[in-house]
Each structure stands twice: as C-alpha cells, then as structure tokens.
Amino acid sequence: METTEIKVEDIDVTGPKLGQGSYGHVSVGTWKGARVAVKSLHEVFLQLYRDDPQRDAILAEFHREMTLLVTLRHPNVLQFLGYVRDDDRPLMITELLHESLENRLEREPRMSEACTHHVLRSVACGLRYLHERAEPIVHRDLASKNVLLSRDGYQVKIADYGLAKAIETQKRTAKKYMYTATFNQGTELYAAPEVFGKAASQPPRDMFAYGVLALETILGFITMPLPRNDEENLVIVPEVERRREDLNQSKGGETTYSF
Template identity: 30%
Template sequence: AGAGARGGVAAAGAPSSAGVVESLACDMRDVKLLEKIGSGGFGDIFRATWRGTPVACKRIRADLINEEKRVALQDLAIEVTHLQQLRHPNICMLLGYSTSENNPVMLSELMRCSLLDVLRAGNVHGGGKPALSKRRSVRYAVQLAQGMNYLHTCKPPIMHRDLKPANLLVDFSGTLKVSDFGLAKLRPAPSARASDAKAAFMTGETGSYRFMAPEVFRHEEYDESVDVYSFSMILFYMLRGMPPFLHLGGVDAAVAAAIRQERPPIPRAWDEKITHLLQAAWSENPASRPSFQKALDTLREYYKANFKASLEDDLKKEAAENHGKECVIC
C-alpha cells in the first residue's frame, strides 16, 4: 500500500500516556503469546490468550533503541488513550494494556484478517475480478463510514489520519472495524478553536502515501476531511479490485494526487450515485468533501435501491441463515 510518513503539529488537547485508564492495565502473567500473526514498523502482533480468552496482542519490538523506542512507546500511549474511551461496533475494542518498560503491549479483540488481506487474496485468486462483490464492498464501506462518523462526531472530534486497508480489520462474523490509532489526533471543539485558530489544524506528512489527502502531502493545514479522502480511495480499491494509482509507488501516487491533481479513472459503467460520492469525497477542495454522515446516507440509499433490502435486513437474514433460527429470549 506504499510507505507511510509521520509528523505534524499536534492539535490542542492531544492525549498523553497520563490519560490512560488504570483499570485496563493488565498483568503480563495473565497473557500467553501463541503465534506471531503480523508486524509493523515498531511492533509485532501476536495471537494470544488473556485470562483464557483469545485476544490480539500488539507488542513493541525488543530490538528498538533510543528514538525508535521513544516514538513506538509514544504511539502505543496515544493508541491506548484513544481506544480506552471509544465504544462502537465498528471500532476495534481495547481490552487491556501494559506500559511496563520490559513488556509494553496492547490487548484488543482478536480479528479474522485485515481488509488488505481480503483484497490481496482476490488479486491472487480472483482471475482479474475484484476480490469483493459490489454488495460486500458497499457493506464494508457503510461499516467504515459508521465507525468514522462516530469518531468525527466525538467531542472533540477524533481524526484517524492513517486510514488504509491494512488498518481495517474484519472479525469472525464479517464485520469491518477501524483499528490502529497510533497516529490519531483530537481536534478541538469549535469553542476552543475560536480562541486559538492554529490549534484546529495540523501540517506535515502523516499517514500512508497512497491513501494520503493532497493537503497533507503538501504540508498544508488540514482537518478531519483528510479521513474522507482516504475513505474514497479505499472505496475505489474495493469496487475496482485494485489499488488507486496501481502502477505507481506510494510516493509517486501521492505526487500524482497532490501535485498533478490526478485521480483514479472511474469506469463509465459504475453507478452515478457511487461516482458522485467518490468525486466529492476525493475533491481537491477539503470543504467540498461530504461528512461521513452524508456518505452514509448515500451508501444506504444506494444499497437499498440496488439490493432491494436495507443493510440491517441483510445482516439479520444472514445471521438467521448462519444460526439456523432467530434468537429467542425467554
């Protein structure tokens, strides 16, 4: 998906490790690592058990030194601080953490795979066809927009700043959830911004280049609309079955979008409503991008018009088929 970048001026109210909830602190003697299932720049992800429950365990790499370790611990503290206050069906749930020097870890619910895993598997086995059906793509887009709308309507709003398929996880029931809040930032409420306008925006390259909003790459002021831009690139990826700017590396893709103002070509056969949503969401003008609530309204209307059922009705039917009968509370 291309290399990432970090940096930026923190918005006022950005959390520190002091904001974590002590009740979520875990004793590492209760954690048993089973197998490594992923890795990132500063940490490894393990399938583990915690008090007998299957969980995912993100652990800071032991070989990090000096500045790398400082940044990794800072990211972990930021992620824990954000996640401990978030509760939403489309946000990956934090279960516990340890900030001890020898075992800095974060425990979260165990997920089946990432959206990137799904998309890449389709590229390998799909014979040139998209990995996801249109129905599944729109369902995931709705779930992503639900999670992001929740974040953006928090008080103060939370910007993710690194939306990409690798940071979107799918659980064992097929529900998509937003994860990896190491680069997330709080944006001050309007009343706070009135007294300090500069606190409302950040600058600098933060996130992953292929999905990065143009104003971020150009080191301009930006707000939460950068997440809407990233969402548009993810939606395009799901529907098209291939990454935006497929034949360009990550940095070159960002240059194409930010400097030459290019966008991925949308097939003419695509539905007009989806085309308009994409074009609005990846608009060069951040103020022209829709809110996630507006994107949700569009996606839900499209889903019902094209699949003759609401997303909720589909999920209810799917659950009934999987379990054989409706759940009855006696």
Template identity: 30%
Template sequence: DPTSRFERYAESLGKGAYKEVFKAFDTEEGVEVAWNQLRIDHLVKRDAARIVKEIEILQSLRNDNIINLYHSWTAKDKDGRDKVFFITELMTSGTLKSYIRKTKGVVKPKVLKSWCRQILSGLHYLHTRDPPIIHRDLKCENVFINGNNGQAKIGDLGLAIVKERDHVSSVLGTPEFMAPELYDEKYDEKVDIYAFGMMVLEIVTKEYPYSECHNQAQIYKKVTSGIRPLALNKVPDDDVRFFIETCIQFDPRYRPTALQLLRHPFL
C-alpha cells in the same frame, strides 16, 4: 503482563520494524485476543510519552466498527528495551485487502454498501470524539473483516492523532490514499473521508489508486495538482463513481462528513 490475565501464545501474527503481534488468551473472558508489542526505546522521551498517551486515548474508545483496545502497560523486554504492550480484539479473517484479493469477480453492491456503512460509522465515531480523532492512514489493509458475520472494523489506529488544534501537522501515511492537504501539513478529519473514497475505488476496481504512477513523487504531483487516479474511469456504475468523486474532492471543505455520507442516497 502485570495482571497475569493474558497468556501470550508463541504464534506470531505479524512483525514490523518496531511492532510485533501475537495471538494470546484472555483468561478472564475465555477468548483469544491479539497481543501487540511496540518498541519505544528508539524514540526520544517526548515521542515515547506521546505514544503512551495515544494508547490511553484509544483504550477509552468503544465502538462496534473499531478494533477495540482493552488493556495496555509498559515494561522492559528481556533485552532491557522499553516496550509498550497492548491487548486488542483478534480479527480472524484478515484484512479487507486480503478479502478483495481472495474473491473472484466484482464485489456485489450489497456487500460494498455494508462495508461502506460500517467503515463510515466507525469514522463518524472517531471524528465526533472531543477532541476529534483522525485516523490518517485509512486503507483496505487497515480495515479488518470478521469472516463469520461480515463485520468490518477499522484497525491500526497507530497513526491516529487527536486533533487538539485546528490543524495537525506531520506528514505520514500511504501516498495513494493521502489527501492533497496532508502534504501542506494543514488538515483535519476530512483527510479520512478522502482516504475512504480511495478505499471504495480500490474495492470496486480491485486495483490500487494511482497504480499508473511509478514512484511517490509522481503520485504527489498528481494528487497536489488535483489529477484523479485513472482507476476512476474503470468504475462501471455511475452512482458508485459519483459517490467516490464526492469523497475525493480536492477541496476538503466540499467533502461530506462521515454522517452526511451515511445519509447519502447511494447507501
């Protein structure tokens, strides 16, 4: 990096089509961090500029329940390809998804409520920025757990979009967690509330919502017709089921805000 503050280790933490994450060392703070590198050479100039702008916005966020982004720069890699580099805090215990998979039996109510409160307070922070920031791809794989204190943080804000108009258009995300209005490309921050409800459903049932569907088209059909996932019938506790149903209502106007959910009697 241009400041020589961060030293990248050889150890790769994960690799996608355009993104790779390494462990690194912050020489100033004496802590390990995550070194993210994102290829942008395949994008048209406008999209590349948008990503750089989004990263700048993410860098301005500071909250206990969001993976904080400390530093970013653009540079060419060894092959001469344009890349965006950014340093985020390192979460050592993996994702909420891996946590649910590792633990046997039912997630205890106290733990469930603690996770819910933390995720909601992160969402409340994002949604109350000016303009609001919509995550758009909230799911258990994108929430990270700090194993030694149980802290939950929302990460992977890569799809997070700043809402400058009344509605944002472009369909991206994970079908099982996508609110019906996302398909119409007219949506606001309530899509995150819907996805949050689906996350809670996955935490308590330990199964992916709409696993009864065999492909994305079937999920699309059910979601846009207002047919709820079968997993909802497997939620034994009425209070939990009612809480989930409140979040995944078909009409976004009836879904509560993150702040209203934080004040919900269930929590």
C-alpha cells in the same frame, strides 16, 4: 466492558505475528482463555538504555495511545480490551478479527454488491464516530490493511490508530483538541494532496483516503493514479484527472456505484 490493566504473566503472546509497522508489531495472544490481538513495541526500542531520550519518547507515545483508545466504544472501531503498563514490556490488547480488507480483496477481488456496500457503510460509520467526538480523532492512515473483518464479513472495524498525540486546534472561541494517529503521513496511495505539504491534520484527509478505499473495494485492487505533477507543463494534476480511469471503471459493468 471496562478496560483492564493486565499483568505480563496473565497474557500469553505465542501466536503468529499478524503485521508490523515502524514502531511495533501485532501478534496473536491468549487472555482469559480467548484469542486476542497483542500490540508490542519492537525489541530494538525496549533494549535502548533507560535514560535514552528516544526510548522515553516512544514509551510516552505508546502510553498516550492506550489512554486514547480506552475511550473508544463503537461497533465499527476495533475494541481495546486491556494493557500492560510495564515499561520493560508494554502491551496493548484488542479484540482479534479474522482478516484485513486487504487480504479479503486479494482472495476475493470482486465481492458481492451487498458485501461491498456493507463494508463501505461500516467504515463510514466508524469514521463519523471518530470525527464527531468532543475530541475528534483523525486516523491519517485509513487503508484496506487497517480495516478488519470477521470471518463472515459481518463485523467491519477500523484498526491501527498508531501512536496517537493531541494537536491543539482553535474553533471559534472554544479551544479543542484533535488527535492524530501515526507519526508518518500514512500510506501514500491513499494520501490526499495536502498530506505532502505542511497543512494541519483534519478529517478531510481521512475522507479522501475513504474515497480511495471505496475505489479499491469496488474494483478489487488498489488503484495506481497518474503522477501528482505534470513536470512538462509545470502544473499539479487534479485528482479527478489522476484517477479518471479508475473512476470510469467503477461505473462500468453491470453495477453502477454512486459517490
């Protein structure tokens, strides 16, 4: 299916709000008779004066994200359907799934082993697709709130690519570009240690977050590791020590999971 530029009057955004972030929110809408998810910028940004540099910058990033998402086609990546390019009301339209993994775990903390494996394998496949593109994409905010499931749990898709921008990287002699999603550093509980420094965004950040997501999916709750720094001994606590209790718990009970 080709992505379509949509006129404002063709999309009806009257459904409930599904979530929001620093720059925008997602609501349920209707397009061509089908229920879809519609991402909009917060009104406070749209009400800025037209010559305000902040407004121009935010709109530019919003349009850049649309340009990126239109190229994504994978069963484990949320499908981008269309967009409204009107600067007075820019919108992004994607397919609508039933719920986030975060909501599913709140309702059913202990999913079946088969369901757990299916979710984690699906997310891994989606990440592999993003990271192995000719222009790799680093999500930077992989978390259970950004993994969406269909009602039957069969469809599992990575969502919320934030306001994407390209970072030029060098690999051997070939110049390549790596896209990152979101302005911020992502959700802290999923963040790799290097996120809090000034290291460039790389796929391993997503893989670290995937490990945390795997623990959360297996245990049924988001883990709360020990602090990163042992101030008494002035040392950085290794991740395996910070999360040892959760790692041991993931191997307990009747089922043992291997990482």
